[in-house]
Amino acid sequence: AxxxxxxxxxxxxxxxxxxxxxxxxxxxxxxxxxxxxxxxxxxxxxxxxxxxxQRRALPLAEVAKVSVSPKEIYAGEQFVIRVQTTVPADKVYVDIDGRRHSMDGAGTKWSYLTTVDRIGTSRFKVLAVNSDGKSGKRRDERIAIAERPAEVVSVAKLSVNPGKGYVADLFLFKAETDRLAKRVNLVISGTTYEMKGSGQKWYLERQIEERGTIAFSVSATNEDERPGGSKIGFFTVEAHPVKVVGVQAAPAAIYSGEEFVIEARTDR
Incomplete structure (x- = not known):
């Protein structure tokens, strides 16, 4: 016994x-x-x-999955690192730029909210620890940090003066953008002209030789050379009216039954 x-x-x-x-x-x-x-x-x-x-040793918590959101990460903006472990972990750490941070979570799901100011490839390491204080294998990951692209610039207002004119007249085109633009282009009958100005206010004066109702469009480009939405306008070009500026009859004395000539002179 x-x-x-x-x-x-x-x-x-x-x-x-x-x-x-x-x-x-x-x-x-x-x-x-x-x-x-x-x-x-x-x-x-x-x-x-x-x-x-003795208590049997707990299984090691290994890092099974690492994900980062959003997919596009920009310098200085927050993103989330999410980790899933093979078994429940007591702690999970992430090392970024040589500094260790404790992740938030419990069991097998953990996350950490952070920012990276440097543009380029950033590396980080993830390590899970069980309740016995034993760590699993370290997992190395990398992410691409990009510079946020400039906002697209759109044309908010456009005008042409005069709206109706004559062949060979000067027409003044003006455009206003919704934010600062790097360049603004004017397209008339398939030909592109770079407008003058800066910031949000742009203009260009052109002599128009063709007749008819003519469509034109204006589009803006931001600092990243990305074009924004364009606006379309119309103006009308007519031939100049012709004015009689002089009349002369010959001969000076006109007799019945005899031929005479009237001469007229126009301004164009």
Whole structure:
């Protein structure tokens, strides 16, 4: 029989071989004594012993998946690093630029909100630790940090003066953009002209030689050379009216039945 923690347990067996199978939940050292009895039920000498009960080591928490959102990351703007571990972790760390940060979360799902000011490829490392303080394998990752592109510039207003004129007249085109533009282009009958100005106010004066109702469009370009939306307008060009500026009849004396000539002179 074996005595442990004030309880007596009978061993199973026969002859010289005896054994006891038990499970013990408590962790630590346990002292016990064994006493054997002969066929006359007389006990022999006690044999004292001690066993140590340990907790089985927890499995290592390995980093199974790493994701970053949003997909496009810009310098100085916040993004989230998300980590999923193979088994529940006690802590998860992310190392960025040589500094270690504790991630937020529990179990197998962890996240960390951060920013990177430097443009280019940024590397970071992720490490999970279980409740025994044992860490799994470190996982190295990299992300691309870009400069946020400039806002697209659109044409907010445009005008042409005069709206109706004559061939070879000068027409003044004006455009106003919704934000600062790097360049503004004017297109008339398939020909592109770069407008003058800066910021949000642009203009160009052109002499128009063709007749008819003519469409024109204006588009703006931002600092990244990305074009924005264009606006379309129309103006009309007519031929100049012709004015008679002089009349002369010949000969000076005109007689009945005789031929005479009237000469007229126009301004164009």
């Amino acid at each position: 074996m005595q442990m923690d004030g309880l007596i347990y009978a061993l199973e067996g026969a002859g010289k071989q005896w054994q006891l199978r038990r499970t013990i939940a408590e962790i630590g050292r346990k002292k016990y004594t064994l006493i054997a009895k002969n066929i006359e039920n007389k006990p022999g000498l006690q044999q004292a012993g001690e066993i140590t009960i």
